[in-house]
Amino acid sequence: MTKIETLKKSIEGRRICIAVSGKSGCGNTTTSSLIARTLGLNLINYTFRSLAEERGVSLKEIMRQAAASDEVDRIVDRRQVELAQEGNCVLASRLAIWLTRASADLTVYLHAPDEVRVQRIHQREGGDINEILEFTRERDRQDHERYLKLYNIDNDSYDFADLILDAGSNNPNQLLDLVVDELLRRFGPGEESP
Ligand SMILES: Nc1ncnc2c1ncn2[C@@H]1O[C@H](COP(=O)(O)OP(=O)(O)OP(=O)(O)O)[C@@H](O)[C@H]1O
Numbered sequence: 001m002t003k004i005e006t007l008k009k010s011i012e013g014r015r016i017c018i019a020v021s022g023k024s025g026c027g028n029t030t031t032s033s034l035i036a037r038t039l040g041l042n043l044i045n046y047t048f049r050s051l052a053e054e055r056g057v058s059l060k061e062i063m064r065q066a067a068a069s070d071e072v073d074r075i076v077d078r079r080q081v082e083l084a085q086e087g088n089c090v091l092a093s094r095l096a097i098w099l100t101r102a103s104a105d106l107t108v109y110l111h112a113p114d115e116v117r118v119q120r121i122h123q124r125e126g127g128d129i130n131e132i133l134e135f136t137r138e139r140d141r142q143d144h145e146r147y148l149k150l151y152n153i154d155n156d157s158y159d160f161a162d163l164i165l166d167a168g169s170n171n172p173n174q175l176l177d178l179v180v181d182e183l184l185r186r187f188g189p190g191e192e193s194p
């Protein structure tokens with residue numbers, strides 16, 4: 001049996017939840033999708049776009065509402081946690097590890113240096129690299145300020161995470177492997193049920 005088959009068998013019926021956070025461009029969507037697909041878990045990636053679809057309005061309209069009121073951020077973050085409570089999932093979001101730190105079976109922080117994140121966003125979206133650098137810096141600053149104000153969460157303090165992974169030099173498959181090893185340590189054959 002492969003490592004992944006062993007793990008899948010061990011977590012069968014446990015309804016586990018893995019929370020993954022990191023700053024924009026760290027590779028959260030890519031890595032979380034890969035973990036979810038490989039382990040047969042649902043990916044929860046509830047975004048402003050999802051809320052816009054639910055409300056039958058444009059993404060632009062949701063972003064306008066979000067700029068005018070904290071309520072939109074709160075709704076998106078609350079909904080993500082509600083969906084994660086069903087378990088059997090990978091919750092990928094900016095605040096996943098903070099919002100589920102008491103309930104998730106594994107919390108993972110993906111760290112990538114700023115210049116790597118900027119290069120990746122550039123590779124994903126194109127455009128002028130210097131503008132992306134400025135935009136990303138400003139967004140990081142605004143996110144930090146907003147999460148402190150909204151929830152008293154300092155998103156630069158992630159040392160409580162079960163795994164802090166170097167998403168700058170590891171590719172998504174290597175990151176998956178590190179997550180699988182940690183899950184095997186926790187839930188693999190011979191481990192006591194937590
Ligand atoms: N570990 C990695 N190594 C190299 N490239 C990666 C890695 N992870 C993701 N990428 C690439 O970097 C880009 C950004 O990845 P992704 O969209 O997953 O980031 P993200 O953290 O979800 O960003 P955002 O929060 O801005 O949506 C994509 O083009 C993806 O293919």
Ligand SMILES: Nc1ccn([C@@H]2O[C@H](COP(=O)(O)O)[C@@H](O)[C@H]2O)c(=O)n1
Pocket residue numbers: 024025046047048049073074076077093094095
């Ligand atoms: N409080 C929040 C606010 C936003 N999000 C989600 O993060 C996504 C950010 O994606 P970018 O492509 O803009 O980096 C966005 O889609 C929001 O839904 C969040 O999780 N918590």
